[in-house]
Amino acid sequence: MFILSLTYLKSNDEADRHMEPHMTWVKEGYAKGWFLASGRKVPRTGGVVFAIGERTAIEAYVAADPFTVHGIAEYEITELAVTTTVEGLEILKR
Template sequence: MFILSLSYKTDLSEADRHMEPHLAWVKAGYERGMFLASGRKNPRTGGVILARGERAEIEAVVAADPFTIHGVADYEITEFIATTTAPGLEGLKL
């Protein structure tokens, strides 16, 4: 599993200008079964996505995000292995 932590490199107005295509990209990640959860950071400095897949595939998908393409955000990709979960989230374990 991966934590995709994105941080805005531009002001929020620039992020908002690319938000609609970014959200379409996020939706496509869910449709592929790659994305498990996503949302904004608070305060609004970027966002976080929980994803599954192979690292090379994750990196390719991140490179295709409109936020990446237009220089709006940088991603930090952290791989982790969930060994313990709350009830109902057992599907997240390796």
Template sequence: MFILSLTYVKSTEEADRFMAPHMDWVNVGYDRGMFLASGRKNPRTGGLILARGERAELEAYVAADPFTVEGVAVYEVTEVAVTRTASGLEALKD
């Protein structure tokens, strides 16, 4: 599993300008079976996506995010070897 942590490097107003295409990109990530969960950070400094797949594929997909393309946010991609989960979250295990 991977944690895709995005941090805004421009204002939230600038992020809002690209939110619709970013959300289209997020929806395609779910449709492709890569994304498991996502949401905004609180306070609103970026967001977080739980993902699965191959690192190279995820990094290429992150590079195509409108937030990345427009320089609104940067991503940190962290791989996690999930060994234990709460009941109902077994799909998060490798």
């Protein structure tokens, strides 16, 4: 599993101007079966995505995020080897 932590490099107003294409990108990540959960950080300094898949594919996908392309945010990708979950979240062990 991967934790994709994005941090805004530009203002929230600038992020809002690119939010629609970014959210299209997020929805495509869910459609591919890579994204499991996502949301904004509180306070709003960026966001977090929980993802599964191959690291190289995830890295390439992050590079194509409109937020990355337009310099709105940078990503930190952390790989987590999940060993224990509550019932129903076994998919995190992939």
